[in-house]
Amino acid sequence: MEDYPVKIRKWLYPLSWIYGLGVDLRNWLFHIGVLKSKSYPVPVICVGNITAGGTGKTPHIEYLVELLKDRYSIAVLSRGYKRKTKGFVLADDRVSAADIGDEPFQIKNKYPDVTVAVDENRCEGIERLLAMGHNRPDVILLDDAYQHLYVKAGLNILLVNNNRIITEDALLPAGLLREPVAGRLRAHVVVLTKCPADMSPIDYRIRSRQMNLFPYQQLFFSTFRYKDMYCLSDKDKKMSIYGIKAGDSVLLLSGVADNSQLAKVFGKTKANVKTLFYPDHHGYAREDLSRIEKEFNQLPSGNRYVVTTEKDTSKLVMFKDWVSRFGGNVYVLPVQVEFLLNNKEKFDKYILDYVGENKRNG
Secondary structure, three states: OOOOOOOOOHHHHHHHHHHHHHHHHHHHHHHHHHOEEEEOOOOEEEOOOOOOOOOHHHHHHHHOOOOOOOOEEEEEOOOOOOOOOOOEEOOOOOOOOHHHHHHHHHHHHOOOEEEEEOOOOHHHHHHHOOOHHHHOOOEEEEEEEOOOEEOOEEEEEEEOOOOHHHHHHOOOOOOOOOOOOOOHHHEEEEEEEOOOOOOHHHHHHHHHHHHHOOOOEEEEEEEEEOOOOOOOOOEEEEHHHHHOOOOOOEEEEEEOOHHHHHHHHHHHOOOOEEEEOOOOOOOOOOHHHHHHHHHOOOOOOOOEEEEEEEEHHHHOOOOHHHHHHHHHEEEEEEEEEOOOOOOOHHHHHHHHHHHHHHHOOO
């Protein structure tokens, strides 16, 4: 197993201790009933983490959408991080990433028939969805709501980045944990994400021991598979990663929390790879577009490509004139989740059994 040392800012431990006291107090108030959690008469699946970013929530939400969309009416509810609106917003074909956030926009763009909504108050958001009459969803997927204890989800799926294992991390701000590691024990399902596809049996055992889950908790391992890239200005124009050859030049453009796998995949192409990485959820501006073109033009002559993520694309498409003029050079790299140890059927069955049983009860 590759060694990914977890960087801890030890001088910030005193602030982490204070932060931890606040989190523990809040969780205890929910535990004793001073703060109330609310249940709902439909299956509610929460997908989240206890690490600040970088666990692959959106691809796993999309996996659940693919699994459920042909059987049930689904709604995806997110807070819409960094959006410029407030309150409940129901996505339609007129919204942009600025209205609902980049990840909800990505999901709505890929699955136009799926209901996508945002609301920082998840309880109010769920109630608005359930009041939609004949459009009321059968299943609600909560995106990034593991710490939103006001909603008592029927199924909690906790994602843990295999490259930054939570048992070696520390609370914010010294580390990246939003809550103590014991929070993992609220999960019904834990998925170690971004695992190497060739993970060895001993590494599976090491990670299983590190997570130290209860017997009734389900543990899965997943990895990312990269699909064929498509051109930003022409989705019918596609290209495999393996179509990039030694001597070609690639500008990797990304504003996501963890770029390690992206860089690793393109490092294997033997192309001339240059990176332009922005902070997570970066909001692109005109000066960024000028910089992208400048960096692209400085690449060696020959076959040159800008490769970016679907998440970044949700904001780049707002600059329609730029896409029309320069988008032919930009390729979008979709990712999909794949479960390891031949556990896809086991995971799918667990989800479908939960939804089927609780839909009948509802």
